[in-house]
Amino acid sequence: MHIPPYHRQATWKRFFAGAFFGGIIAYFILIYMYGTMYEKLLAENMELTSQLGDLKDQNEALLKDKEDLNEKTKAPLTVSSIDIKIAEGEQLKMDRLIELQLEEMVKEEIDHLIGQEVATISKSDQLLLSAIENKGFTIDDFTYYFEVKKMTIATEMEVTVSPRLSD
Numbered sequence: 001m002h003i004p005p006y007h008r009q010a011t012w013k014r015f016f017a018g019a020f021f022g023g024i025i026a027y028f029i030l031i032y033m034y035g036t037m038y039e040k041l042l043a044e045n046m047e048l049t050s051q052l053g054d055l056k057d058q059n060e061a062l063l064k065d066k067e068d069l070n071e072k073t074k075a076p077l078t079v080s081s082i083d084i085k086i087a088e089g090e091q092l093k094m095d096r097l098i099e100l101q102l103e104e105m106v107k108e109e110i111d112h113l114i115g116q117e118v119a120t121i122s123k124s125d126q127l128l129l130s131a132i133e134n135k136g137f138t139i140d141d142f143t144y145y146f147e148v149k150k151m152t153i154a155t156e157m158e159v160t161v162s163p164r165l166s167d
Contacts (some may be wrong), residue, residue, distance in 0.1 A: 045087065057073065077118040077155055082107055085160045087149055092163055098139055105137045106161065122153045130158070136166060 023140065067134065076134075084103040094102075114122055129148050137142040146161040 019053050059114050078115055079118060079121060079153075079157050080112060082114060082157045082159070085158070086163055088158050088162050092165060095161070101139055102137055102144055102163065105139075106132060106159070109135060110159075118153055118155065121157070125153065132161065142166075152157065 084106045086099050086103060089099050109131065113128075129151070132146055132148055136145055138144075143166040144163045145166060146163055148159060149162050150158075150160040152158040
């Protein structure tokens with residue numbers, strides 16, 4: 001049996017060289033696709049691991065909070081934060097920076113209420129209203145007075161005020 005001498009013909013040499021280099025290129029493309037797929041799976045795995053850790057921490061916190069719930073219900077409620085909102089600030093054409101400064105000034109005026117019992121504050125709400133409404137707050141040679149539109153007294157105290165310029 002005789003094997004034909006294909007190694008001497010140029011067309012066969014080109015075919016085998018093309019097959020060889022095509023195989024190498026296909027191998028590199030396969031490695032690239034596998035690498036990108038593996039990278040995406042690794043990123044997804046890290047994200048899911050992070051979420052799992054967060055959920056475990058949240059679960060532990062909720063279980064501890066459930067255990068401490070009986071102790072907290074026996075203790076009186078206190079104010080933990082104060083939130084000031086300025087309503088109708090557009091009518092005086094105030095920009096956001098002035099609104100933030102005024103909110104901070106009003107918050108500084110009543111920040112002594114943080115840590116106080118809600119029942120005590122609700123008994124003296126008229127005093128709190130007059131403390132906010134009768135004080136003038138000065139920014140850039142303008143004095144602003146506030147009228148309290150809404151006041152919610154709870155663990156997170158919320159006060160909505162309406163500004164007016166001094167006459």
